[in-house]
Structure formats: C-alpha cells, structure tokens
Amino acid sequence: MEYFLIESNYWSTVLSFLAQEYFLNSHSTCILWHSAFDFQLHSVEPLPLITMDSQRWFTNVSNDQDVYDYNRKRNAFKRNGIPHTDDWILRLTVAIEQSHCENFLAFQEQIPDFARSFYHASIHSIWRSLRNRFVFVYTEELLEDNENYFSEYIFQDQPNILLVTSQYLNSSSFEIKTNRFVGHRNFHPSPGPIKFDLLYKYDALEKDMTWNKELKRILSDKLRNLQGREVVIGVFDYKPFMLLDYDKQPKVYDRASDTKEAVYIDGTEVRLMLVFCELYNCTVQVDTSESADWGDVYPNATGYGLVGMVLDRRNDYGIGGMYLWYEAYQYMDMTHFLGRSGVTCLVPAPSRLISWTLLLRPFQALLWMCVMLCLLLESLALCVTRRWEHSSDASLPHTWMGSLRFGCISTLKLFVNQSTSYVTRSYALRTVLVASYMIDIILTTVYSGGLAAILTLPTMEEAADSRQRLFDHKLIWTGTSQAWITTIDEGSADPVLLGLMEHYRVFEAALISAFSHSEQMGFVVERMQFGHLGNTELIANDALERLKLMVDDIYFAFTVAFVPRLWPHLNAYNDFILAWHSSGLDKFWEWKIAADYMNAHRQNRIVASQKPNLDIGPVKLGIDNFIGLILLWCFGMICSLFTFAGELWRGRNLNY
Secondary structure, three states: OOOOOOOOOOOOHHHHHHHHHOOEEEEEEEEEEOOOOOOOOOOOOOOOEEEEEHHHHHHHHHHHOOOHHHHHHHHHHHHHHOOOOOOOHHHHHHHHHOOOOOEEEEEEOHHHHHHHHHHHHHHHHHHHHHHOEEEEEEOOOOOOOOHOOOOOHHHHOOOOEEEEEOOOOOOEEEEEEEEEEOOOOOOOOOOOOOOEEEEEEOOOOOOEEEEEEHHHHHOOOOOOOOOOOEEEEEEOOOOOOOOEEHHHHHOEOOOOOOOOOEEEEEEHHHHHHHHHHHOOOEEEEEEOOOOOOOEEOOOOOOOHHHHHHOOOOOEEEEEEEEOHHHHHHHEEEEEOOEEEEEEEEEOOOOOOOOOHHHHHHOOHHHHHHHHHHHHHHHHHHHHHHHHHHHHHHOOOOOOOOHHHHHHHHHHHHHOOOOOOOOOOOOOOHHHHHHHHHHHHHHHHHHHHHHHHHHHOOEEEOOOOOOHHHHOOOOOOEEOOOOOOHOOOOOOOOHHHOOOOOOOOEEHHHHHHHOOOOOOOEEEEEEOOOOOOOOOOOOOOHHHHHHHHOOOOOEEEEEEEEEOOOOOOOHHHHHHHHEEEEEHHHHHHHHHHHOOOOOOHHHHHHHHHHHOOOOOOOOOOOOOHHHHHHHHHHHHHHHHHHHHHHOOOHHHHHOOO
C-alpha cells in the first residue's frame, strides 16, 4: 500500500472509495503524482501502486534517480525510426511495458498531457491490457483552459473513464462523472471537448452520497448497449471473406473520401460484425479506400493498406483472411481466431510424356537386363549349335564368325517374330530354334500388352502438386501481395518452406490473370476451413483447363481480425467469436456465402482437379500416342541410311 501523507483532507476519502471499487482487480495502478493534491489511499486488500512524478521528468535530477534506464528505450525508438522523443510518451510506454499498469490516476494540468500521449505509449508497448481504467481529478480553482482538457481522442474512444471534480482544493463536495461513450461518434479530426454524465454527488461533511440510478444503469450498460455507436470496417472485394455489392440492399455508409455512395457488404468475416452489432446495438460503416491490399506495418509504427488504416484508427476492424502477423501484433490488437485458412496453389497440370523412352516403359530396368541376358544366351546357343552342325558336315564351311553372325541375326528375327530362310539339317539346331521361339513369343506377347496399355493410357509427367514437389521443381509461385509469406517465421521454418519463399513473386492482378494462360508457375489460392477456395477470381475459366489444385497446403494459419490498441469492444467480441464457433455458425455462413456469391460449378471443378479423371472411356488415338515410336523409327531409318551409304562406299573401294 502506498501512502501520500500531508494533511487530512477529503480527497483521501473519495479517491480511496474509487480505488476500492475500480482498482483492486488490476495488475497495478500508475499514479501521476501532483504536489497540490494530498491524499492517502485506503483499501481492504493491498493495492499495487506505481508513483510517477512528471515534474521531475524535465530536470537533470530525474535521470540520476530513475530506477529504469530510459535511454535504452529511447535508443530503441531511434533504431525503429519512431519520431516520438516526448518524455510523456517514453515514460508511459515503460510504465505500461515494465510495470503492467492497467489503471491510471492523473491530476489537473497532467490530464491533457496524459491524454495526448497515452495512445502513442500503448502502441509502442509490446504489453497490453484489455482492462484499462482512468480516473482524472481536477478542481475549478486550478483549471486554466477547460477547452483543451478533454478534447483528446481518448475521451471519445474509452468507456472506463471517471472524472472527479470539486470547486476548490479543500472542498468537501465532489462530483464523479463519466464520459458519454455510447451514441454517435464524432469523426471530426478535432472533435473538441466532450460531455460528461454525472454519476455521484458526495458531500463529506454530511456523509451523504447521491446516486443517479439512471446513470448507474448507463455506466454498466456502456458496452452492452452502444446506442448506435459506429464501428468502421475496412473492406475490399475478396470473396468469401468480404465482398461489396452496390446493387443489393440494405446498404451501409461508406466513409471513403472518394465516394458518397452507400454499399451492401457481406462475407464470412463481415457477417460476424453484422451479427455482433445486432446484439450490441452498434452501427456498421465501411471504408473502401483500400481497393486490394492487406498492407503491412513498418517498425516505426506506421503502415499501409488495411492494417495501416487500422493502425491510424481510421478503421476499427481489419479483416480479409488476415493471419497471425507478429509485426502487426506489435502495434495493434487482434481478436480470437475467426477460422482456419490454408495457402495452396493452382499449378500447371501434368503434360503427356512424349519421348522415345515410351517404348522402354513396359519393362522395368531389371527386367530389360534379364531380357538382354536371355537374348545373349540364345545367340550363344544358336552359334554353338550351328558351329557343331557344320563340324559334322565336311561339305559346309567351319567358321566361328559365320556361326556367330547366324546366332545374332536369328535371335533378333525370332524376337520380332520374323522367319529365316536358313534350312536346318540337324535336329539339335531345330530344337534350339523352337525353344528360342517359344521364349521370344512369350516375351513379345507380354511386351506388346504393356506397350498397348501405355500407348492407350498416356503417361503423364510429374506435376508440382504437393509442397515437396513444388520445392523440388523450383517452380515460381505468385500472388498479388507480400502478405502471403509475411506469416512465415524465417527463424523456425523448415528448409522446404524457406526454399519456397525464395521462389515467391509478387505481380499485379492483371499480369497474374495473363500468366495463368501460358506461364509455368503456381498461382496462390486460399483453402478455407470447410473446403471452399478463395482468391480464385484472378484465374479465368479457360485457364483452369491447364491447371490443377495442389493436394496439400504450403502452410496453414488461423485468421483473425486486427483492431486498434485499446479497442473497447475486444473482450465482448472475443466472447462472441467463441460462441459463434461453438454454435456451428462459422460452418453455416461459409457454405451460405459460398452458395450465394461464388460459382459452385467452378469451385467443384477446381477441387476435382486434384485427382486425375480415370473414367475417360474409349479414346481416339492420335499422333501423341505414337510419337515415341515414330521417333525411334526415324532414328532407325537414319542409322540405316548411313549404314547403306557406308556399304556402298566400301563396295566401291573394294571394286577399285
């Protein structure tokens, strides 16, 4: 427990009451000490407090007595290119990050400085809380400029703000107020001071507390009944996650600066917010300023695209199949998972394998070796038998070369089922010829059946239709944004995934559509949780004939919605998401959105391309079926011509 002891006054009573009501269930409370306000906090349970003296921040004495090395954080800001060197931002960032302050108590002239700096500090701190509460204390006696005290964005955006006021420093009568969070928002860049509603009137002398029961209900219902408060969603056309339609009804207001036209919105992730606002009485608006890109976040806490608009607080809700991006999480908050999404590709379908090696495919390499050995043995058997036949008949020549030539030629003739003009005179040679013919006819029959099957059912080359094969083929794969690989953690990814990252390229949508008709590359599509496919609109229907869907995912991730830091609806929205999943509405709405806005035949066609269509029936044979045989025939004819020319040349030389 922390004590502030100067002299007895009534500030201790009222602030102790508020601390007892609002601060006990928090990690810690940061108090911006003010010398004019003397108080002592009393609580039933120990209350962790962090005292911060803003008056010493701008003196040299502060640096010597600090318990934390603020220069380290200041240097980190400089490394990341963060322009804020304000001591308020720096010290509030450290207080949130290191002390885990969830509650803040600020006094008098500290209020505008705190309100101006707190949002920046909350963005730069990696630690964040969903239970922030603020108590601001001031007196009319010390009030200098009421217009600037309560004009910052925090008073428009945070629901848990209490204002304690009195006429004088030593007053015994206090008013406790809260900001009017519900109702329509003021989107003006300089909205000005807001109105506060009275909750308590406390008179310490009479020990009387007047409670406004109607406002008590309003305070408890701030986040349960938003009374039409606007929630702005950043949307572009990306089915089935989010989609725009300028013809359907009902339409919502579009806050984009380049249009005044209302638009109808829908989608699996848009539907979540639409139902949420029906339950909590908020109004959905959209911002279509960004037409195609999710964007990214820079180290200096700026960004572009949809996430940049959320970071700048132009939008409250960034969706579109966004993954768990750590770079964005550092400066924004994200919801519970909205679904599961797998990144996969449409890759070139395998082409028919056309090669002279088709004639070798009926037998495996080992079987071909056995066939060659069998033919060699046949040749040797015929050679020896014919040589023995000549040895028994003195009228015939007795050369081994002639017998060897006979054995080789006869073996080849028998292998291709051709007869010979040679007349045998011995039963031994006839027996060997019959045995060789029986073996060869079995071999040629088996080979002919295998060759017929191969020529009729075409052999296809290997497609890069799996994660490993996509890596092995070193195939370029492409998408319209760097966001497709932003999720991959290079420090923990496996070598295959790192190799695939090296072959990823970013092209414009028009180029990708053109490439899909001709280029040998993969095109990113998104496999949703219940089987549907997104990001397929870039591929034309006629291009699908040459593409097939990969059988597995390159990687998968859970999709979330990104919201600004300190988004007040995050707790309620996370609970709503869990109820959405547990009730099965996620599956229902994915199928409903896909049925209403996506071509079912096209979806089925893409999914069916994963597997070859074996039920093809009778097929007319074409030149592709025989090109391998023709190539081999051409090779043989060329060799024959060269051999014939060589024989002519040799015969002419012998004649001379």
